[in-house]
Amino acid sequence: MARPKSSGLPKAVEEQLRLTQLLDIAAEVFFEVGYEAASTAEIAARAHSSKRALYSRFSSKEELFLAVIDHRTSKIADRVTELFQEERPIRPLLLDVARELLRSLLSDEHTALIRLVYAQAPQFPQAAEFMTERGPDRGIAKIAAHLKEQARRGTLSISDSQLAAQQFAGLLVGDLIHQALLRLDVPRSQKAMEARAQSAVEAFLKIYGAA
Numbered sequence: 001m002a003r004p005k006s007s008g009l010p011k012a013v014e015e016q017l018r019l020t021q022l023l024d025i026a027a028e029v030f031f032e033v034g035y036e037a038a039s040t041a042e043i044a045a046r047a048h049s050s051k052r053a054l055y056s057r058f059s060s061k062e063e064l065f066l067a068v069i070d071h072r073t074s075k076i077a078d079r080v081t082e083l084f085q086e087e088r089p090i091r092p093l094l095l096d097v098a099r100e101l102l103r104s105l106l107s108d109e110h111t112a113l114i115r116l117v118y119a120q121a122p123q124f125p126q127a128a129e130f131m132t133e134r135g136p137d138r139g140i141a142k143i144a145a146h147l148k149e150q151a152r153r154g155t156l157s158i159s160d161s162q163l164a165a166q167q168f169a170g171l172l173v174g175d176l177i178h179q180a181l182l183r184l185d186v187p188r189s190q191k192a193m194e195a196r197a198q199s200a201v202e203a204f205l206k207i208y209g210a211a
Helices: 011-033 040-046 051-057 061-084 090-105 108-120 125-153 161-173 176-181 190-208
Strands: none
Touching: 011 040, 011 051, 011 061, 011 108, 040 051, 040 061, 061 090, 061 108, 061 125, 090 161, 090 176, 090 190, 108 125, 108 176, 125 161, 161 190
8 A cells, every 4th residue: 555645634643544554454464364474574565665664663563463453443442432422312322333333343354353363362362462451341341431421411221331331242242253253154234233233222221221
């Protein structure tokens, strides 16, 4: 991918765009050949950069892989946060959150990332720990914070937002990620995913819907 030309944006914004491109290219290489076979030289070449420039950002392939994990999981968390910022009735709001989570968590890219982390866990346990921290742990914490705010507004009746967030995720995802990792059938069609989202939200609101 070519280095983006100056767009007139602030330098910090352009730098972030370049970093995002680099992390996306790194992810592509990791997904294509696996973590062990991936080389920083190949990643730098595809990014139209140099190894020296890459190592000025990341001191090792391990550090680059952790950055890819953070980048990929952050996009999911940020999108959920964007949805919760919208001023909407709670049912359609939760439905959109559910749809987004199903789409993101069951995507080929996300399951490929988890497989890479699992495959490297014996040799690179820090990646598994980081994936857990930046993925499920951060996701539940953010959902809990958003649910707590909804309860403050009176749209939900929740006393333990952490538990409620865990239950929402459980109702929605259950063991689907495990099935996807094993390449078993999961609801990928729009109709199937919509039914799953609707069912999870309705069950959640029966428990936590404001009276």
